[in-house]
Structures are given as structure tokens and as C-alpha cells.
Amino acid sequence: MLYWAVVFLVIALVAAVLGFGGIAGTAIGIAKIIFFVAIILFLISAIFGYRGRGTPRL
Template sequence: MLGWALTFFIVAVIAGVLGFGGIASATAGIAQILFVIFLVLFAATLLRHLFRA
């Protein structure tokens, strides 16, 4: 999932450089959502690992 967030981030940067504002904001929004989901899943996995040990 982090790979998808990175992919959408790169697409957003390229679109921003080329001047496609709508595309850049859409891909940046998707990248932010995927990054937050990744962080939540990482925190949940980390907490589960700590409480099992």
C-alpha cells in the first residue's frame, strides 16, 4: 500500500510540474489517504506485536 501512495505522489508531482492542477490535486488526495491508511495499519500491527510478546 505504501507503494501505491508513493506512485500517486510521484504522479501528483509530475502533474503539478506540468500544470495539470485538477489531476495533481486528485492524485495528491489519493496519496494522502493511502498514506494515512498505511500509518494506521502499521500502528495497529506494531501494537498487536507489542502486546503479544
């Protein structure tokens, strides 16, 4: 998911250099959303992964 955030960031940078301000703004907005969703999903999986481990049964 972070890969897609970087892809949209690169698209935004290229669009900004070429003078397409509207496309650049949209792409950077999408990149921000994807980045924060990825961070939230990482934190959720880290919390549940930590809680999911119990004591080993013998």
C-alpha cells in the same frame, strides 16, 4: 502500501509540472489517504504484535 502513496505523489508532481492542476490535486489527495491508512495499519499491527507475545512456556 507506502509504495502506492509514493506512486501517487510522483503522478501528482508530474501532473503539476505539466499544468494539470485537477489531476494533481486528486492524486495528492489519494496519496495522503493511502499514507495515513498505512501509518494506522502499522500502528495497529505494532500494538497487537507487542501484546501478542506472552511469556514462553517451558
